[in-house]
Each structure stands twice: as structure tokens, then as C-alpha cells.
Amino acid sequence: MTSRGHHIWSVVHDERRALVADLRRLHPEQWHTPSLCTQWDIHDVLAHLVDGAKTTRRGFIRRMLVARFDFDKETAAGVERERRADPQDTLAAFEAVLPSTNTPPAPLPTRLVEIFLHGEDIRRPLGLTSHYPVAQVIDALAYQLRTSTGMGGGKESAAGWRLITTDAEFAHGSGPEIHGTALTLLLAVSGRPVGRADLTGPGAEDFASQR
The missing domain is CATH 3.30.1050 (Nonspecific Lipid-transfer Protein; Chain A)
Incomplete structure (x- = not known):
């Protein structure tokens, strides 16, 4: 991995850590708050981040084949797969994959796009703020x-x-x-x-x- 790659992952891991700290403070009802992703609530977005952190290049291709190359269908399946009944269990799953460097077959800057956008998808509806690099x-x-x-x-x-x-x-x-x-x-x-x-x-x- 290049030094730029190491730096990108360092930022991603820091941002995952900061998001975990914010989500630990949520009351149970806040998990059902609609996110900026209109079809998802806060809990769904977190499940999507868990799925993203687990997704490998080979795994993504295999799952797209199963979804008949329907990206929205594959994404929805990932949320369903990683969304636990209790949001705290989904949060624990996110903490478990916090140091992951798995990535689908996409340029590495997409990992920055993902954590910044989905961080805001979660924080803004909850009235939370963060200071991104x-x-x-x-x-x-x-x-x-x-x-x-x-x-x-x-x-x-x-x-x-x-x-x-x-x-x-x-x-x-x-x-x-x-x-x-x-x-x-x-x-x-x-x-x-x-x-x-x-x-x-x-x-x-x-x-x-x-x-």
C-alpha cells in the first residue's frame, strides 16, 4: 500500500471512531430518525457502513452477480444483512470492523467520500456536528x-x-x-x-x- 493509501485509511479509521463516539450517545428513539438518505433511517445508514467495511473486491463482484448487477438491490441486501434488531448490536458490529481496510473495486478516495457523506447523513438530522480534515x-x-x-x-x-x-x-x-x-x-x-x-x-x- 502506498503512503497515500495509508493516510487515507488513517483518516477513515479516525472518522469511524468519531462516529462511534457520537452514536454511543443516542437515545433509543433517535435511531429511527430519517437520515439524509431519504430511504434510510439512522440505523440503516450505520448498517450500510458496516456492510461497506466488510466488502471486499471479490465479494462485491460475487454479490453483484447475485443481484443481477442491480446496484440498488445489492446495497439494500447489504443493509438488511448487517442491520441487527438492536441498534446497539449494529454499533458493536461497526466497532468490530473499525480498523478494516476492505474495499469494493473502486478508487480509494471513495472511502473518504463514503465516511464523510454518510457521517453527515447521520449527524445532520440529529443536530450533531463534526470537524472533518x-x-x-x-x-x-x-x-x-x-x-x-x-x-x-x-x-x-x-x-x-x-x-x-x-x-x-x-x-x-x-x-x-x-x-x-x-x-x-x-x-x-x-x-x-x-x-x-x-x-x-x-x-x-x-x-x-x-x-
Whole structure:
């Protein structure tokens, strides 16, 4: 594994650890809170993260064959497989795979995209906040911007806009300017709702209205 790979996994493991610490504080009813992934509640998203941490390249291919290459079907099966009756047991399963470096056959930056996006899918509806490493959020954002929406990215969502981060030296694209933190822009181009107040610039209102 390259030094960059080691660093990515170090960040992923740190973020998994931070998410576990947040989830330990939840009251039982909070596990049923709808997440930013509209079809899932908080417990479902955690089960998806457990499944992701267990998924190997060979295992992913085998499971896609079983699902007849229906990615949504395969993902739903993973959530069902890893979602325990008691959310605390699902959390324990997540803790058990915290140091995992398993990954499906996808570029390594997708592991950053996964932990940042799903971390926010869980935290924002619960009113929780976290401080993510900006340099790695930029890496995740850059990956999303060069990846089509059909492959889970945000390339088309960002087309026609000039995205400028306010917490790092990063800009992408051409068109009306939208200013926001790296995390806000990552969420926006990845199809998550962001508040109009979180964006500035001449294109902010129109951009936010399309999320």
C-alpha cells in the first residue's frame, strides 16, 4: 500500500471512531430518525457502513452477480444483512470492523467520500456536528467532481458552475460562482440538501434551488 493509501485509511479509521463516539450517545428513539438518505433511517445508514467495511473486491463482484448487477438491490441486501434488531448490536458490529481496510473495486478516495457523506447523513438530522480534515474533504470533493452521477459522483451536478471553497484553496469549473465550505460543496454535488445560508456568491440562490 502506498503512503497515500495509508493516510487515507488513517483518516477513515479516525472518522469511524468519531462516529462511534457520537452514536454511543443516542437515545433509543433517535435511531429511527430519517437520515439524509431519504430511504434510510439512522440505523440503516450505520448498517450500510458496516456492510461497506466488510466488502471486499471479490465479494462485491460475487454479490453483484447475485443481484443481477442491480446496484440498488445489492446495497439494500447489504443493509438488511448487517442491520441487527438492536441498534446497539449494529454499533458493536461497526466497532468490530473499525480498523478494516476492505474495499469494493473502486478508487480509494471513495472511502473518504463514503465516511464523510454518510457521517453527515447521520449527524445532520440529529443536530450533531463534526470537524472533518479539510484536505481530505477536498480530496473527496475533487473525486466527486470528476465522477459521473451515474457512478455515484457529482460531475453533472456541478456542470455550469464555478465552485470555490471558503476554507481551502480550491476552485472548480466555470460559470456563476458559488462559495461554500468544502464539506458543504461535497454534500451539494453529491445530492444532499444544503441550506441557502451555507452558500454565497452570485450563483448561490439558483444553485441551492436545484439541490
